[in-house]
Each structure stands twice: as structure tokens, then as C-alpha cells.
Amino acid sequence: MRRLYLFATCTFWLLVAAFWAGSLWLPPAETIAAIAVDKLISPTELAKHTAPENCWVTIRGNVYDLSTYLPEHPSRPDILLPWCGKEATEAYNTKTKGRPHSPYADQLLVKYRIGILASEKP
Numbered sequence: 001m002r003r004l005y006l007f008a009t010c011t012f013w014l015l016v017a018a019f020w021a022g023s024l025w026l027p028p029a030e031t032i033a034a035i036a037v038d039k040l041i042s043p044t045e046l047a048k049h050t051a052p053e054n055c056w057v058t059i060r061g062n063v064y065d066l067s068t069y070l071p072e073h074p075s076r077p078d079i080l081l082p083w084c085g086k087e088a089t090e091a092y093n094t095k096t097k098g099r100p101h102s103p104y105a106d107q108l109l110v111k112y113r114i115g116i117l118a119s120e121k122p
């Protein structure tokens with residue numbers, strides 16, 4: 001009986017140690033999320049998303065899905081819509097008026113990031 005007790009106790013603590021060590025070997029959860037979000041999106045794929053309810057843009061090498069943000073953007077819809085499916089770094093940097101967006105806008109952008117722009121395969 002004493003042997004069984006010892007065996008059970010040792011097995012329990014071995015399992016606890018293995019589980020704990022396993023969680024140490026894994027990268028932190030936010031790193032896993034960042035890797036998962038770094039989906040490569042080709043220019044051809046990007047170009048398919050031109051509708052207001054399906055609007056992707058690329059800014060500074062990242063791809064953003066602005067579909068849900070479009071109705072909330074402070075300007076008239078026709079300012080943003082022409083950029084759906086396109087490279088919009090310059091437009092974003094200048095608001096097409098020679099004025100940069102605020103740091104708050106930069107923060108908002110992070111929320112809509114869905115991947116990075118891949119170079120087209122030859």
C-alpha cells in the first residue's frame with residue numbers, strides 16, 4: 001500500500017513538472033498570436049478586396065481589413081473607398097491633403113491588421 005502511495009505521489013509530481021516545463025518552452029501567448037497574424041497576402045489577393053463591405057488596403061507593408069472601420073472613418077466615404085484593394089501608404093500618410101494622421105489613428109490601424117504584403121511570385 002505504501003509503495004502504491006509513493007508511486008502515485010511521484011507520478012503526480014512528475015506530471016506537474018512536465019506540464020510546467022512544457023509551458024516554459026513555449027513562446028509567450030502574444031508572440032504566438034503575432035506569428036499567427038503574420039499571414040502573407042499577395043498583391044493579387046489584395047486587389048480582390050475593393051468593395052466597401054470587403055475593403056483591404058496596404059499601408060507601410062502591412063495589410064488591413066477596413067471593412068468594419070469604413071462607416072466609422074471621420075471623412076466622407078468617397079475619400080477612403082478608392083483605396084480599397086490598393087497601396088495606400090501615401091494616402092494614409094498625407095490624408096491626400098498633405099497632413100499626417102494622428103498617433104491615435106496609428107493606434108487604431110493596429111486593430112485592423114490582417115497580415116503583411118507578400119511580393120508577387122515570378
Ligand code: HEM
Nearest residue numbers: 074075079080083088091092095096101102104105108109
Ligand atoms: C487610406 C486612406 C486614408 C485616407 C485618404 C484618409 C483620410 C482622412 C481624412 C481626409 C480625414 C478627415 C480630415 C482630417 O482629419 O484632416 C481623416 C481623419 C481620420 N482618419 Fe483617415 N484616412 C485614411 C485611412 C485611415 C485609416 C486606415 C485609419 C485608421 C484605421 C484612419 C483614421 C482616421 C482618424 C482617427 C481620423 C481623425 C483625425 C486623426 O486622428 O488624424 N484613416 N482621414
